[in-house]
Amino acid sequence: MTDDTNEALAHDALAGDDERPAVVDGSGIADLTGIHALFEGDSGDMPIQAREAAIQLKRNRAIDGALFDQAMDHLADVRRSLNNDLLDLLIDEHYRVMVAVPVRADGYAVRSLKNRASLNAREASLLAALRRKVLEYENVDVPSEGWEVSREEIVQVLSTGSGFLAGRNSEQAVHEQVDRLIGTMRTNGFLEDRGDGLYLVTSLVPMVLDPAHIDLWLGALDAPDDDGEAPPADADEADDDGEVTEEKDETLW
Structure with missing residues (x-):
């Protein structure tokens, strides 16, 4: 193989976003090691x-928008990086959102990089309730950038009718619980x-409640955790009427 051929192979391997020249040794063999290096000693x-994209998926719950497109452009690399940390990739191309979810290694006591989220x-x-709000917007073709909900709407839906805060005696306690719930949603x-x-109600809401993914959390109530034990219930919580209630977590992913 000629020097020109090896140089051409090196150039082709580096085609795309990385425009740095390849290193060709004295024998004309293309050295592609470290072509994506970002720091001294980087073997990535x-x-x-x-x-x-992979870092954001590991750090956050989901990515969308331009970063979604970026991840799709490098899907094989992103998926491989996640799999190395015992994470699987869920993609919803309709809502243009993706999320990394922890998985178990069969036969090994190795835990994923991320913990499972639970509600x-x-x-x-x-x-x-947020999913119903999204459906209202979708029925009138409002884009996802306009899926807004107010704090007062959340208070209203949870404290009236069949809402679990309906009939509470303390308005202050209602608002405190709503604020905690909003914090969890964020x-x-x-x-x-x-x-x-x-x-803003994010695209993660309809993705999670899509029939293709809903079993990840609704069907996983009381599912064993990564150590094979059922997840503990939340600490006993006294409501505004003084009644102590115990709530169990529903696993999201």
Whole structure:
């Protein structure tokens, strides 16, 4: 094989986003080691775009928008990086959102990089209410950027009718519980704060409650954790009427 041929192979291997020249040794053999190196001693084999998407998936609950497109462009690399950390990739191309979920290694006592997210019954009730809100928007063709819900709407839906806060004697206790629930929704990536008491319902809500994924959490109530034991219930919590209630977590992923 000629020097020109090896140089051409090296150039082809580096085609795309990485424009740095390949190293060709004295014998004309293309050395492709470290072509994606970002620091001294970096032996990684993924381009920066794939690394960025994988890091965000490991760090956050979900990615969407431009980062979703970026991950799709480097899907094999992103998936391989997640699998190395015992994470699987769920993709919803309709809502253009993806999330990394922990998995178990059969026969090995090795835990995933991420812990499973879980919701108790009250949090799951709010999630269902947010899904209904999304359906209302979808029925009138409102894009996902406009899926807003106010804090007062959340208070209203949870404290009236069949809402689990209906009939509570203390308005202050109702608002405190709603604030805690909203905090959980934000932590899990279902709501984004837009200020002035408004929140954006993210595309993760319809993705999680899609029939293809719903068993990941609704069907996993009391499922054993990574150590083979059932997840503990939340600490006993006294409601505003002084009644102590015990809630079990529903596993999301």
